[in-house]
Each structure stands twice: as C-alpha cells, then as structure tokens.
Amino acid sequence: MKRLSVWLSLLLVLTVFLTACSSGKDEKASSTEGKATITVASWNAAADALTEQIEGFNKKYPDIKVEVLHTDTGYSKVTPALAAGTGAPDIIQTQARDFPAFLQKFPDQFVDITDETKKYKDDFIESSWKSVTQDQKIYAMPWDVGPTALYYRIDLFEKAGIDVESVKTWDDYIEAGKKLKETFPDTAMTLYTDDFNLYEIFLNQLGGSYVKDGKINVNSPESEKALLLQKKMKDEGIAINVHDGNGRIPALTNDKVASVILPVWYAGTLSHSVEKQAGKWGIVPIPAFEVGGNTQANLGGSILAVSKQSKNADAAFKFIEYVLTTDEGQKIMLKYGLFPSYTPFYKSEAFNSKDEYFGMELYPFFAKQTTTIKGMEYGPIMLDATKPLKDMIDGVLAGNDVKKMMGTTAESISKSTKLKVNH
Known part of the structure; x- marks a missing residue:
C-alpha cells in the first residue's frame, strides 16, 4: 500500500506538471499564433485608411480580426479607459505632439516596443522618432508627418x-x-x-x-x-x-x-x-x-501605440507593422492623404507618380521638404x-x-x- 501511495503521488505530480506545460504552451500560442481580435482607436480619414487596410492584412494574417473604433481628436473615448486601467483599445492613435503627454499622464499604459522597432530605426524620418521616445525607449511607431x-x-x-x-x-x-x-x-x-x-x-x-x-x-x-x-x-x-x-x-x-x-x-x-x-x-x-x-x-503627424491592457499585443504590433512598413499599407495611407514618415516607400511607383491636379510629382517634392525639419520638443x-x-x-x-x-x-x-x- 505504501508503494502504491508513492506511485500515485508521483503520477499526480507528473499530471500537474504536464497540465501546466500544456497550459503554458496554449497561452503562448494564443498570444502569438492563435486567433485574436484587436481593436484600433482612430479618427476621420486615418480611421478610414486603417479600415481599408484590414482586407490586405487578413490575407497575411487570417486569424487576426481587426475592428476600427472611430474616435474623436479630443480622445474622449480613450483617456477614461487609460485612467481606469481597463477597457482600452489594443491600438491607440494620438497626434505625435500629444503622445509625450499621454506617456506622462498614463504611465505604464503603453507597451515598450524598443526591440521590435530596432530594425526600422533608419527607415523613418529621424525627427519622427522624437515624440515616441522616452528615456531612450520606444513606445509607439511614427505614422505620418506634415512637411x-x-x-x-x-x-x-x-x-x-x-x-x-x-x-x-x-x-x-x-x-x-x-x-x-x-x-x-x-x-x-x-x-x-x-x-x-x-x-x-x-x-x-x-x-x-x-x-x-x-x-x-x-x-x-x-x-x-x-x-x-x-x-x-x-x-x-x-x-x-x-x-x-x-x-x-x-x-x-x-x-x-x-x-x-x-x-x-x-x-x-x-x-x-x-x-x-x-x-x-x-x-x-x-x-x-x-x-x-x-x-x-513640420505640422501634424500621428503615431500608433499598443496599449498595455491588450491581451493580444503581438497581434496588435503585427497590424502596425503591416500598415506602416509595407508598400501595400502605405499605398492606402497615401490614398487618404497621409504622408509617410516611412522612407523606403519613397522609392515606390505609387509615391513617384504625377499628380494631375498640380501637374507635378507631388510626393517627391514634399519628400525633399523633410531633410532639414528640426525635431520639436x-x-x-x-x-x-x-x-x-x-x-x-x-x-x-x-x-x-x-x-x-x-x-x-x-x-x-x-x-x-x-x-x-x-x-
């Protein structure tokens, strides 16, 4: 009986261990590989542009469902959730000039994406990183700029x-x-x-x-x-x-x-x-x-940040990557008048096409107006x-x-x- 009791105890420990491992594996899979739903808070033309991105994004990530929440530029639907620490969207748009204030007013509410953005450091207009950086850490991706x-x-x-x-x-x-x-x-x-x-x-x-x-x-x-x-x-x-x-x-x-x-x-x-x-x-x-x-x-420009309240932060960053660092994503942005701070897109055919209204290559002209823009604190x-x-x-x-x-x-x-x- 004593030997049987020992074996039963060992079996119980092994079962608990395997269950824990299985549970941990499933939890990790759900955050990186499984089905997920993410919400994005944005406004006006920017929200329309993000909505149009969903079809192309789902061709690459069919298991990530994206919902765009139309908000206002006064952030009335976002700030209460950040203050309460619950109910915030997975991705939040703010004006670039407002984001430092968000970091100050809502500390520890945004995901540190320093490691994820290292490979993009030289791909964005240098001055656009200023408003998303605090204590040498990156908390959002630059979106557009306003030369x-x-x-x-x-x-x-x-x-x-x-x-x-x-x-x-x-x-x-x-x-x-x-x-x-x-x-x-x-x-x-x-x-x-x-x-x-x-x-x-x-x-x-x-x-x-x-x-x-x-x-x-x-x-x-x-x-x-x-x-x-x-x-x-x-x-x-x-x-x-x-x-x-x-x-x-x-x-x-x-x-x-x-x-x-x-x-x-x-x-x-x-x-x-x-x-x-x-x-x-x-x-x-x-x-x-x-x-x-x-x-x-420069005047204007926005950023996209991942809320720390998000249960699908990996999926949220994948969406940000798609809309801001691919030609497919930036073509849609350009369609809505959002001038990219992502400079590799400047070499694309869409960016260099002639604008019939002005009779000139519009975006290459404005790209030349970004070379000496001074960083604004x-x-x-x-x-x-x-x-x-x-x-x-x-x-x-x-x-x-x-x-x-x-x-x-x-x-x-x-x-x-x-x-x-x-x-």
Whole structure:
C-alpha cells in the first residue's frame, strides 16, 4: 500500500506538471499564433485608411480580426479607459505632439516596443522618432508627418506680376502680398484661423520647442519671432482671418486668398474641395526668416501605440507593422492623404507618380521638404496647452505686449502641468 501511495503521488505530480506545460504552451500560442481580435482607436480619414487596410492584412494574417473604433481628436473615448486601467483599445492613435503627454499622464499604459522597432530605426524620418521616445525607449511607431509648403495661385501671382522664385524670405512674402492687393484689392495673400497652426509652423522652422530641458519654453526668442511674424502679416493687411479650418474653402473658391501655408495633407483638400481650380495651384518651399535660412517645417503627424491592457499585443504590433512598413499599407495611407514618415516607400511607383491636379510629382517634392525639419520638443504639456496657446496668439494679434503674453501663457501651462518655466 505504501508503494502504491508513492506511485500515485508521483503520477499526480507528473499530471500537474504536464497540465501546466500544456497550459503554458496554449497561452503562448494564443498570444502569438492563435486567433485574436484587436481593436484600433482612430479618427476621420486615418480611421478610414486603417479600415481599408484590414482586407490586405487578413490575407497575411487570417486569424487576426481587426475592428476600427472611430474616435474623436479630443480622445474622449480613450483617456477614461487609460485612467481606469481597463477597457482600452489594443491600438491607440494620438497626434505625435500629444503622445509625450499621454506617456506622462498614463504611465505604464503603453507597451515598450524598443526591440521590435530596432530594425526600422533608419527607415523613418529621424525627427519622427522624437515624440515616441522616452528615456531612450520606444513606445509607439511614427505614422505620418506634415512637411509644409507654400501653395499659391499661379494665375493670380502672374497677373499681379509676382515672381514666386523671388520670394525668398517672409519679408519678401509680405511685400508680394502688398503688390497683390494693388491688382486684386479684394484678395488677401494668405489667411489665418483661430488655431495655432501658423505659430507651430514658424516655431518649428526656427528650431524652437514648446518644452526645453524639461521646462516650459513658449516664452523663448523663437516663440517671440513666430508670434511677431503672424502679427506683421495681419498688421500689413496681407492676411485675413477665418474662424475655423472650414472657412478656408469658401475663401479659396471665391478667390479671396492667393496662397496658403500648410502641410502636404492640404493638397488633398484642394484637389477635392476646389476641383475647378486644377492647374491653377503651384507649390514651392516656404520662405525663410532670413536669406539662406531654413525653409522646412513640420505640422501634424500621428503615431500608433499598443496599449498595455491588450491581451493580444503581438497581434496588435503585427497590424502596425503591416500598415506602416509595407508598400501595400502605405499605398492606402497615401490614398487618404497621409504622408509617410516611412522612407523606403519613397522609392515606390505609387509615391513617384504625377499628380494631375498640380501637374507635378507631388510626393517627391514634399519628400525633399523633410531633410532639414528640426525635431520639436513637445514635452508632456500639449493636452493642457491648447487653450493657453490660442489665447496667447489671439492676444498678440489683438495688440497686447508679446513678452507679457508669452510669460502669462508659460505660467498658465506651468500651473496645470507642474513643470517649471524656462527663464
């Protein structure tokens, strides 16, 4: 009986051991090889592009089901789940400038993908890695970027006697705007809205940052120059105000504006919203602040990150890899106006095709506008900084003292973020 008891005990131990091994093997298989469902939170055209990716992705990974959740740019469907630590999508899109704030506000909520992205380090525009890196670790993949250019009406410039090639600096641009008004009194050179797009373009062009050395930096010399240029454009009468981005289209349709300073994604807006002006728009690099100065800047761009709440993190990263590092994926992105930060795609036929609306190879032109883009330090402030920044710009345009407005804004952001201010 004693011997039988010993054998039964051994058999029980062996059974438990084998069951544990089998269970571990199945669990690993379910996370890497078995069927999985992943959800992706995205918005607008980006969400549509990701939705169209699913068919091609499933040809390669038939056992991974993908569901795209349409969210808003204010992240109202994402941040509560991150704060609660439960219910978050597997993959989350944020604007590149917002992601450092996500890492700060929701620590330990995003998967460290440093090892997975090592092989792609040289395949993306260098500056695009900045916003997804914290303490030398990578927590998201760069998606698209927004190289900026000057879109101008060829016909209006010619009738006003403006040679666009002679517009080398922003001062030249302002003078050209005055000349335009002599021929077309009811047409402005450009426009501005109640957002801070122009401010960020100018700030990035100058090499400025929202945060520097871990401190609020919106009171910097670069910030002052960016604000004063906007004010000068308004004061000289070459820029008109529209109250939101939608106001641009009527202004363009009715020949109320002769040029716009915006990124690559606005090319799609023009071709779809003012179709009758095909062939009338040209594109050149933005003017510099001084002769021979930098003529490149970035505005916008998004990232894709894997939530640590995901039970299928491996499958989620496979989807990110497919949509961002394959020609098949990037062709669809390009179709929706999302300019890739993934540079190997720049050699593809789709990327180098001629754009009929502008009569030029559109994307190769913008690829050349990415070579000297300066890395922007957003810091963990952008989710709290939007309103103070808008108030700062509005205050300067209204005639308030620039240095005082910058100082007030820096202190306001400091109060909400607990970061100190650079002095």
